[in-house]
Amino acid sequence: MTELPPQEAVRKRIAAVWHMESGKLVARLARMLRDVGRAEELAQDALVAALEDWPRSGVPENPAAWLMTTAKHRAVDELRRRRLHERKAAMLSCDVEPAGEGDDAERAVDEDIGDDLLRLMFVACHPVLSVDARVALTLRLLGGLGTPEIARAFLASEATIQQRIVRAKRTLAEARVPFELPRDDDRRARLSSVLEVVYLVFNEGYAATSGERWLKPELCDEALRLGRILAALAAQESEVHGLVALMEIQSSRHRARLGASGEPVLLLDQDRALWDPLLISRGLAALARAESLAAPLGPYALQAAIAACHARARTAAETDWTRIVALYDALAEIAPSPIVALNRAVAVAMAYGAAAALLIVDGLRSEAKLQNYHLLPSVRGDLLLKLGRQDEARAEFERAAQLTQNARERALLSRRAAECAPAGGRIN
Template sequence: MPEATDGPPVTESARRAVEAVWRIESARIVAALARYTRDFALAEDVAQEAVAEALVSWSRDGRPADPVGWLLATARRRAIDGFRRRSALAERYAALAGTLAEGEASSGAAVPQDRPDDLPWDPDRVDDDVLALMFVACHPVLSPEARVALTLRAVGGLASEEIARAFLVTVPTVQARITRAKKTIAAAGVPFELPPAADRRERTGGILSVLYVIFTEGSTATAGDRLLRADLAYEAIRLARMLAALLPDEPEVHALLALFELTSARFPARTGPDGEPVLLEDQDRRLWDRSAIRRGLAALGRAATLGRGLGPYGLQAAIAACHASAPSVPETDWERIVLLYEALGRIAPSPVVELNRAVAVAMAQGPQQALPMVDELVASDRLSGSHLLPSVRGELLRRLGRTAEARAELELAARLCRNERERSVLLRKAAALA
């Protein structure tokens, strides 16, 4: 959310009111403006301008009775001003201007009636608008980084500062990604509309991938001094819930939501009082969020009912369900987890899946069975530069009594790890083997 720059001071009550409305309603506001203007970049820009104006106006005059209508009316006026400046769109400007209520002031901040006669969106099309906004923000013409930034901005309502803080990049970097994304969308002529039904399922996969990236970064930060970025993970959950409501018959949407709920259920036990990581075997399972587990299991059940077998997200959710239902690490159904990873490796092969399968094999059958699988990954050089491979190999070697080799692997993992909290755990493990 933008800051007010010049002008009267912004009160804390106005800031809180604007932030609350924007966080909850930003997707509907931007989506309605995009359909209204048929220009996604303009819609996003004028929505941000309206928010900046609200900070000043609401500080001076108080929160309006209809804050969403106020923001939309103000943004629409900004859009009309933009069309006025673009002579080639003079006719379009006239059509838009004609829709304004007769009694609306022609200058200054807009203060609409509580229930405007000309609703800024058709209530029957709100869901379609928000879904179209997701498809635009996650369009294949954009880079993965741009999709994440634009989704968090346009659909999630996060400010550039929040996105930059979550992904440990600079604010100018985030702003540049969003600016390039809007220019790319305009240059590619991406329409603000739902894709054809034949393309929708494939394009939905792109949205799920973006949400998965956002949640993964929130659940285990790749760098920085925090293991968890819970606010980012919970934003991904919120967006996944929204998507599940918009696409109730898509099994992988519910599967992804299930994965998020079941994984986040362990958040309260994953870190100690000072933010230090707590390993799975040391976690107090009484702290796990049982409500999130119930929601996750329900979403997984719906995914299984809708689909013909679980997809990649469904299999990952099923693995998370095994952990969520186990009373302890030794009592976990590791054999089932091995089978689920084998299935996942067949439909969505990746070195990380193979590494996780090796961990499950080590728990189910012993480290001697898992070490050759890890050594094969080392030989293939498919996870070079990642701390995950040497950290797993070090743990297996430790369990096999090969102490010197284990310590060397854990020290290597610590050098490669960019998250300070994870690095401290690896160094403590290595030091214990001295």
């Protein structure tokens, strides 16, 4: 291997240490300053200091500790300035009780960093922010990703992302969102917001089949990393393990999801030899933890349990469809949606036959949410074809082809429509 020029090597080391430490730095400073936006700015200052100092005087023996010490010095300075300012203000208004948060904050410094990281996740995913803002802020504060990286990942301009982050920090400050762990009922809703953001990041990477492809698997990795961290920080939460299980099992199919010429391969057609057994076993272990912590299971654990049914089947024919239907029943009960109902119908077709499934799908045709959803006519066409109703099937495939936004999918659906033989075809 060729040796990197020394400056380049130092720069790469700084980037690596920054990615590893930035979340902890911001979390600790946010605890001291009670201001996530300011904490991030001061952590960035510490990074700038490293970029100036390390190439000149060498990388310190313990780079993580150097960054933390530098950042904390800046936070302490900030607190002193704040107290001075408050004292002056207090003297002017004859208020004798200046806030003493600084001492408190400095004492907090040696405590476990884990809770601060968890607090930071809750704040970055606070419901006062738009979902887009939560995603951008989480990647910035906990992933240590720069604006250009986030912009590339979401096919947005850097200016848009920068503005989104600035506005999000301002919103948090204006709403005086406290830097604390939510409790009781609030905790459940807030945790589900955190999980939603992590899963959104994952799906942004998982759904990508074109565009800036090289960065997209990294988004999946980043979401998995955040999920795994969360699983260690909030180890008692069943749904955290459920989400991790879901992401591990979905990631295990990564290599099998694209065909030789880049076309998507459907789950049941995938070559299971390409599934990653390490990720499957990690996913199944996470699912077992989720199951041991909750009864009944939450929506992520249920989706993971469905994914696990596929992961356990060595061939598509061995899939336990009866169990999948039962899991969809449970999912439809706690998180009802027309999409879940449609997926359930597909499982019913596999377990109990096309006629039973067609009854369910026909019931969904009036759902407003599914009016322009191409998978409804696509699934219906499939069922009609299995029942030998060729003409109706062709009409459904044609309709699905019109509705899809995806060119490859449109081609596939048009082909299926054309393949529907005239009446009197096979019945199975």
